[in-house]
Amino acid sequence: MARPYAPSLAEMTDKAIAILDKNSSGFFLMVEGGQIDQAAHVNNALGTLGDVAGFDEAVEVALEYQAQHSETLVIVTADHATGGLTIEDAPQDGACPDPNAGDPRECGTLLHEDGPFSENPGAQFWVDWTSTNHTADDVPVMAVGPGSAALAGTYENTHVFEAMRDALGLAH
Numbered sequence: 001m002a003r004p005y006a007p008s009l010a011e012m013t014d015k016a017i018a019i020l021d022k023n024s025s026g027f028f029l030m031v032e033g034g035q036i037d038q039a040a041h042v043n044n045a046l047g048t049l050g051d052v053a054g055f056d057e058a059v060e061v062a063l064e065y066q067a068q069h070s071e072t073l074v075i076v077t078a079d080h081a082t083g084g085l086t087i088e089d090a091p092q093d094g095a096c097p098d099p100n101a102g103d104p105r106e107c108g109t110l111l112h113e114d115g116p117f118s119e120n121p122g123a124q125f126w127v128d129w130t131s132t133n134h135t136a137d138d139v140p141v142m143a144v145g146p147g148s149a150a151l152a153g154t155y156e157n158t159h160v161f162e163a164m165r166d167a168l169g170l171a172h
């Protein structure tokens with residue numbers, strides 16, 4: 001899908017839940033902000049940040065449903081990180097001249113710095129990339145609902161499967 005997404009990931013999440021919620025036996029839904037990874041592979045900070053914000057809106061939709069359906073387990077995680085993204089308060093080795101240009105390759109090379117971006121007036125930050133590939137850092141796992149306590153701490157990624165299996169009441 002081309003940005004800006006229509007429908008948005010949040011709208012698709014809302015529709016999917018509305019359909020699946022009709023099943024009295026419950027449901028399993030996976031929502032992926034899949035183009036976060038694609039944007040990070042080409043070191044596109046604007047696309048990465050925008051897609052993370054869009055994913056955050058989809059999480060909000062899921063959390064609103066969970067607040068009304070306390071038997072629901074919501075898990076938010078990633079399969080890996082991409083790009084070795086770091087946040088800096090000043091450019092270290094040359095920023096992209098136009099962060100709104102969209103395609104970072106217009107800045108000359110990959111592995112460059114995007115910026116400045118501003119979340120609050122007067123507070124700027126730059127995004128520095130260290131890779132165009134997947135990275136080996138741990139990813140966060142956040143969860144709310146029945147069984148979410150099993151997802152605290154540090155563990156192998158297959159433990160997420162075990163938590164979902166238990167939440168679904170499936171045999172070991």
Ligand SMILES: [Zn+2]
Binds near residue numbers: 037038041082134
């Ligand atoms: Zn990837």
